Amino acid sequence: MRNEVSMYLAQRFRFLGNKTKFLTTICSSKTLGFSTYSKMSSKLKNAKRIEGLDSNVWIEFTKLAADPSVVNLGQGLPDISPPTYVKEELSKVAFVDNLNQYTRGFGHPSLVKALSCLYEKLYPNQIDPNKEILVTVGAYGSLFNAIQGLIDAGDEVIIMVPFYDCYEPMVRMAGATPVFIPLRSKAAGEKKWSSSDWTLDSQELESKFNSKTKAIILNTPHNPLGKVYTKEELQLIARLCIKYDALCISDEVYEWLVYTGNKHLKIATFPGMWERTVTVGSAGKTFSVTGWKLGWTIGPHHLIKHAQTVQQNTVYTCTTPLQEALAQALWIDLKRMDDPECYFNSLPKELEVKRDRMVHLLESVGLKPIVPDGGYFIIADVSSLDVDLSDMKKNEPYDYKFVKWMIKNKKLSAIPVSAFCNSETKSQFEKFVRFCFIKKDSTLDAAEEIIKTWNTQRSQRGQCVTISARRPSKDL
Amino acid sequence: MARRLQARRLEGTEHNPWVEYVKLAKEYKDSVNLGQGFPNFPPPDFALEAFQQAVTADHMLNQYTSAFGHPPLTKVLASFFGKLLGRELDPVTNVLVTVGAYGALFTAFQALVDEGDEVIIIEPFFDCYEPMTLMAGGHPVFVSLRPVRCWSPSQDQDLDSSSSWQLDATELASKFTPRTKALVLNTPNNPLGKVFSTAELQLVASLCQQHDVLCISDEVYQWLVYDTHEHVSIASLPGMWERTLTIGSAGKTFSVTGWKVGWVLGPDNIMKHLRTMHQNSVYHCATQAQAAVAQCFEREQLLFGQPSSYFVQLPRDMQRCRDHMVRSLQSVGFKPVASQGSYFLTVDISDFKSKMPDLPGAAHEPYDRCFVKWMIKNKGLAAIPVSIFYSRPHQKDFDHYLRFCFVKGEATFQAMDEKLQKWKAELEL
Numbered sequence: 001m002r003n004e005v006s007m008y009l010a011q012r013f014r015f016l017g018n019k020t021k022f023l024t025t026i027c028s029s030k031t032l033g034f035s036t037y038s039k040m041s042s043k044l045k046n047a048k049r050i051e052g053l054d055s056n057v058w059i060e061f062t063k064l065a066a067d068p069s070v071v072n073l074g075q076g077l078p079d080i081s082p083p084t085y086v087k088e089e090l091s092k093v094a095f096v097d098n099l100n101q102y103t104r105g106f107g108h109p110s111l112v113k114a115l116s117c118l119y120e121k122l123y124p125n126q127i128d129p130n131k132e133i134l135v136t137v138g139a140y141g142s143l144f145n146a147i148q149g150l151i152d153a154g155d156e157v158i159i160m161v162p163f164y165d166c167y168e169p170m171v172r173m174a175g176a177t178p179v180f181i182p183l184r185s186k187a188a189g190e191k192k193w194s195s196s197d198w199t200l201d202s203q204e205l206e207s208k209f210n211s212k213t214k215a216i217i218l219n220t221p222h223n224p225l226g227k228v229y230t231k232e233e234l235q236l237i238a239r240l241c242i243k244y245d246a247l248c249i250s251d252e253v254y255e256w257l258v259y260t261g262n263k264h265l266k267i268a269t270f271p272g273m274w275e276r277t278v279t280v281g282s283a284g285k286t287f288s289v290t291g292w293k294l295g296w297t298i299g300p301h302h303l304i305k306h307a308q309t310v311q312q313n314t315v316y317t318c319t320t321p322l323q324e325a326l327a328q329a330l331w332i333d334l335k336r337m338d339d340p341e342c343y344f345n346s347l348p349k350e351l352e353v354k355r356d357r358m359v360h361l362l363e364s365v366g367l368k369p370i371v372p373d374g375g376y377f378i379i380a381d382v383s384s385l386d387v388d389l390s391d392m393k394k395n396e397p398y399d400y401k402f403v404k405w406m407i408k409n410k411k412l413s414a415i416p417v418s419a420f421c422n423s424e425t426k427s428q429f430e431k432f433v434r435f436c437f438i439k440k441d442s443t444l445d446a447a448e449e450i451i452k453t454w455n456t457q458r459s460q461r462g463q464c465v466t467i468s469a470r471r472p473s474k475d476l
Numbered sequence: 477m478a479r480r481l482q483a484r485r486l487e488g489t490e491h492n493p494w495v496e497y498v499k500l501a502k503e504y505k506d507s508v509n510l511g512q513g514f515p516n517f518p519p520p521d522f523a524l525e526a527f528q529q530a531v532t533a534d535h536m537l538n539q540y541t542s543a544f545g546h547p548p549l550t551k552v553l554a555s556f557f558g559k560l561l562g563r564e565l566d567p568v569t570n571v572l573v574t575v576g577a578y579g580a581l582f583t584a585f586q587a588l589v590d591e592g593d594e595v596i597i598i599e600p601f602f603d604c605y606e607p608m609t610l611m612a613g614g615h616p617v618f619v620s621l622r623p624v625r626c627w628s629p630s631q632d633q634d635l636d637s638s639s640s641w642q643l644d645a646t647e648l649a650s651k652f653t654p655r656t657k658a659l660v661l662n663t664p665n666n667p668l669g670k671v672f673s674t675a676e677l678q679l680v681a682s683l684c685q686q687h688d689v690l691c692i693s694d695e696v697y698q699w700l701v702y703d704t705h706e707h708v709s710i711a712s713l714p715g716m717w718e719r720t721l722t723i724g725s726a727g728k729t730f731s732v733t734g735w736k737v738g739w740v741l742g743p744d745n746i747m748k749h750l751r752t753m754h755q756n757s758v759y760h761c762a763t764q765a766q767a768a769v770a771q772c773f774e775r776e777q778l779l780f781g782q783p784s785s786y787f788v789q790l791p792r793d794m795q796r797c798r799d800h801m802v803r804s805l806q807s808v809g810f811k812p813v814a815s816q817g818s819y820f821l822t823v824d825i826s827d828f829k830s831k832m833p834d835l836p837g838a839a840h841e842p843y844d845r846c847f848v849k850w851m852i853k854n855k856g857l858a859a860i861p862v863s864i865f866y867s868r869p870h871q872k873d874f875d876h877y878l879r880f881c882f883v884k885g886e887a888t889f890q891a892m893d894e895k896l897q898k899w900k901a902e903l904e905l
Contacts, residue, residue: 043657043688046749047590047612054752058759059543081535090764094528097518101734137575137758144757152483164886168755176481205645214479245479276477284540291539299591302849312492313576313607314582320734320763321527 014166053169055418057444064404065413071446073435074403074413076223078288080440083343085332086287090325092130099321106308107135107296108323114330115296123269131301134308135318139253139282139295142307144170145314146249146278146297149306155214160200162420162429164202164223171217174353175195180422183225185370192359195227195372202236209240215247216240218267221254223421224379224434228262231235238270241277247303250275252283254346258374268299278303283326287343288438292322299437311354322338351376354437361448362435365455376438379417383431386460397430406433412450489607491862496754500849508891510801510880513666513819514733516826517885520786526771530764534701537763544751545739546766553724555742561712561722569744573750573761577696577725577738582608584692584721584740587753589614593657598643600865600874602666604692618867619643619651620874621670623813623835637814638670639705645679648723652667652683658690659683661710664697667865667879668822669815671705674713690746691716697737698788701817702795711741718743721750726769728819730786731883735765764897776855794819798883800889805880808899819883822862828875842875856895 034203058075060172065072072079072104079188093099112129119127127133136142145165150159153175161182171178183198199458209216218237220229229237241248250267258264260473268277278299284290303345340349362369362380369380382402394402401418407413439442487514494512509516518524530537543551550567550884558565565571581604590597597605599620609616621880622857661680663672672680684691691710698707699858711720723740740750744780772786779852799822802812811824829843835844845863852858862877 044588044690044746047593049590050587050749050752050756053756053868054748056755062542075540077539079536079539082538087531087535087538090531091528094524094531097524098516100524100527103513103734130637137579138760139515140759141757148483149486150481150483152485161775166756166759173756227483229649237670245477247477247481270595288539290542291760293758293760293762301478302481306486309482309486309490311862312490313604315576315579315758316604317734317736318575319765322762347594383876391653435846473533 006283007178011101020105021291031311049173049175053173057165057415061403061413063413064407065219067407067411070407070411070413071443071450072413072441072449073437073439075434076438077290078376078438079221079443080438083222083329083446086289086325086329086343089328090322093321093325093328096321096324099324099385102317103208103316103320105312106130107133107318108320108327111135111323111327111330114327114334115298118330119298121267121334125274125371127298128243128301130439132298132304134297134311136295136297136311137315137318138290138293139251139280140166140286141315142280142282143249143251145166145307146303146316147171149308150249150278150303151214154212155373156210156212157214158205158208158216158246159422160217160219160222161177161422162220162224162424163264167418168422173196175316176214176418177212179213180425181205181208182425182428183222183227193368193370195222195370195374196230197446198370200233200236205236206240209244209246211244211259213244213246215249217249217351219253219370220267221258221264221339221374221377222256222288224377224417225370225414226375226377226379228258228264228374229267234265234267234270238267238273242272246276248277250277250279252279253285255281256286257348257376258370259348259355266375275300275302278307281373287326287329288347292319293325294318294322296327300370312322312437338474351438354439357444357448358414358435361444361451365458377434377436379434381431381433382433397426399430399433403433408451412447412452447460462470485613488610493603497848500852504852504856507852507856507858508888508895509858509859510882510884510888511758513881513883514727515731515819515883515885515894516888517731517883518723519731520629522775522786523732523772526768527732527735527750527764529771530564536807537767539763540760541758541763541766541832542853543755544568545571545761546770549573549737549766549773552777553607553683553741554755556773556777557722557724559690559748561709561717561741563717565741566744570741570747572740572747572754574740574754575758575761576727576736576737577694577723578604578653579736579758579761580723580738580740581605581692581694581755583750583757584723585609585612585614586757587749588690588746590655592655594653594655596648596656596659596689597867598659598665599659599867599870600665600667603864604789605660606867614657615655616849616867617651617656617814618651619871620866620870621665621668627689638665638668638812638816638822639671639673641668643676643679648679649683652687652689653895654687656687656689658692660692660694662694663710664700664707665818666697666818667820667862668813669818669820669862671701671707671816674708676708677708677713681710681716684719686714689719691720693720693722696728697818698724699729700794700819702791702798703816705816707817725767726772730769730772731790735769736760737765737769740791747772794883794894794897797884797889801880801882804889804893806870808896810878810901813874814878819881821880821882822877823880824876826879829876842871844875844878846877847872850856855899857892 084381112133116127116129147170151174155176157171281293367380389401415434418426418430494590554565554567560837585608589612594615595609713721726737739793802832813822829883850863
């Protein structure tokens with residue numbers, strides 16, 4: 001604690017018309033030498049709920065990748081432009097005076113109406129815009145509200161590993177116990193390694209459920225694997241939720257990003273599941289506008305009302321003009337869902353090409369990528385590169401060291417997959433690194449350049465692994 | 477589903493008084509809405525332009541920015557408020573941007589208030605302080621501001637003043653216990669419009685220091701101060717920076733409540749806990765709104781103290797609105813409590829209570845709520861009953877005040893005056 005006491009001379013600098021009093025520091029502390037901090041430190045400390053939750057992979061890695069000379073394939077942030085009509089709608093809204101004041105707390109009326117119309121196309125039931133939809137501060141806020149509203153101290157929540165990193169701290173902050181189950185891969189054999197090779201063992205999954213299980217968190221399409229859960233897998237989860245009377249929190253932010261041969265299925269549409277599922281969506285991932293920080297939760301009123309209670313005690317409302325622009329963008333696309341021009345169709349087409357390019361690129365240097373069926377990330381086992389990491393910090397997982405080394409020496413950033421694991425499972429995933437491919441071609445070109453040069457350097461040192469000349473194929 | 481669904485932390489927080497009054501105001505479309513606190517005139521041109529620029533400039537502003545605050549915004553907040561508070565503020569360690577001041581309050585409570593902690597709340601209070609304390613497992617301890625009548629021949633007997641609503645020093649001191657974690661201060665105060673004087677702040681400050689208590693200072697209306705009153709930030713008093721979180725709002729500062737950009741200023745050793753909470757709740761705030769607010773502050777920094785500063789113009793214009801409203805409401809028998817600051821005017825309706833004691837309402841419903849419903853239905857004016865800003869046990873002691881918002885445009889004032897003239901005519905019959 002600093003030994004610092006500030007002395008103030010009360011001098012009034014009255015600016016013309018200004019009503020705020022200025023006080024000036026005249027004597028900085030250090031010469032005075034006595035402390036108020038030792039007494040202060042005992043009481044002004046954090047609440048127990050955030051104990052141990054202070055470290056965050058993003059804070060650490062976005063700082064490292066912020067260097068403009070680094071090609072950033074780390075954080076899931078598009079560097080492509082959002083669609084023109086989305087930008088235009090926001091631009092139009094910026095000229096409307098009366099969209100600058102508070103709107104309805106649980107969601108701007110035109111937005112909840114648009115969301116209701118959109119999702120009624122995907123659900124068998126009607127969706128009441130006021131009672132069954134909540135607009136939140138991004139999907140992050142949606143998850144937070146759902147967990148705070150529905151998860152109690154002493155509850156257990158099942159989380160599949162790897163998991164989007166906020167699930168664990170949010171569950172812990174609610175005083176609940178996360179119960180982890182790893183996705184496990186079967187051997188890919190001759191075929192390319194696919195995210196669909198990673199599955200849950202049904203007996204193992206059932207063993208995680210008990211009378212204390214309040215919920216299971218599902219993420220499909222999955223970050224970081226890119227797995228798109230199949231009908232059978234969702235039926236298994238649904239059967240267990242019903243058997244153990246548990247809730248399902250379904251994080252479907254990448255719902256539109258599924259690639260050829262795959263279909264996104266909503267667990268809330270399965271028999272017996274609407275009443276026990278809350279489904280999370282994201283404007284950021286839907287329209288490539290992560291900075292708008294708008295998300296939504298859809299579910300039955302008896303669940304949504306608790307998330308709404310949390311909202312009225314946390315942020316109360318979300319930003320009005322952004323909600324209006326989002327509503328307008330949704331209206332445009334929901335009217336043309338079969339049209340190739342609809343962003344829900346055009347974006348996955350655009351990304352599938354980028355995915356395939358990344359797969360080819362990673363393979364070309366002897367890496368083993370797991371081809372994602374959905375989402376905009378691809379993970380690869382980097383251990384075959386056998387990089388010398390002896391200079392890096394000792395007590396960190398392999399992939400943390402690898403990524404930091406790669407940022408420093410190759411100017412390429414990614415995210416270590418063990419960041420998506422709990423402490424016990426980190427070792428199972430520490431050879432994997434996650435690359436984000438929702439990037440413009442010039443970014444991917446730069447990444448390609450780095451990787452090709454790296455490979456050349458390795459071959460010059462005789463380290464090159466046999467380069468496979470396989471081209472990406474669609475029959476994965 | 478058979479099991480209990482909601483988490484216990486929601487107990488006592490489900491009911492929100494606004495829902496009812498917002499619904500009523502909408503239902504009676506012809507009514508003049510002087511209830512909810514938001515401006516119904518446009519934001520200043522420079523704010524609209526700032527937002528327009530933020531949404532048409534670099535497309536990367538459509539993506540995530542820094543989690544703890546968009547750098548141009550935290551930079552200008554640190555420099556602007558550093559000058560006001562008389563110390564150098566670091567944009568990274570001393571500033572956190574939040575989803576409105578509401579989000580700032582929530583983040584502070586969750587980061588610092590533990591199960592069983594006591595939180596002193598000065599009544600009347602902005603209604604969210606109580607449920608936020610409860611949701612954090614805390615125990616609210618209330619202490620009331622009370623009108624202290626000073627009799628003097630020169631004073632206008634009809635006009636009480638929010639400055640005469642005071643805390644009793646002994647009573648306040650008695651509320652501090654070893655379990656007191658924080659005190660919530662709101663100056664200028666919503667709903668009274670009271671601007672705490674330096675002496676009053678020094679009383680609060682000395683108790684906070686004596687008992688090693690955190691001060692959460694909600695200063696969203698800091699620019700809305702009238703007459704010769706001055707806003708003082710308690711964090712600028714000796715010994716207080718290290719134990720104070722100062723909360724501000726772009727919405728109230730620039731008349732853009734819908735942007736939902738707020739901030740907290742404080743010492744790093746406390747702010748780091750808010751950062752932890754923030755990164756596990758919303759993580760980022762909307763980029764473009766932050767960029768626009770940064771530009772607004774940059775403009776105000778250049779114009780500070782000058783006649784063209786919004787921080788000079790807005791209070792001057794709102795003071796006129798306040799005075800207009802005071803005169804208009806007096807004409808039908810309301811007794812305004814002169815507001816020193818904020819968006820609000822509180823009026824005493826004791827005379828109405830004695831003349832019309834039995835208005836329709838639920839059993840034990842505080843009089844002011846019955847009156848508000850009657851007034852909206854019969855007189856076409858919407859206001860907010862002040863008892864919603866009191867803890868349940870004290871609501872019956874303060875059931876004879878209404879809160880009106882005067883931060884409204886010309887057309888609203890005209891409509892209000894028409895309704896009041898009609899009301900006055902009916903009284904004279």
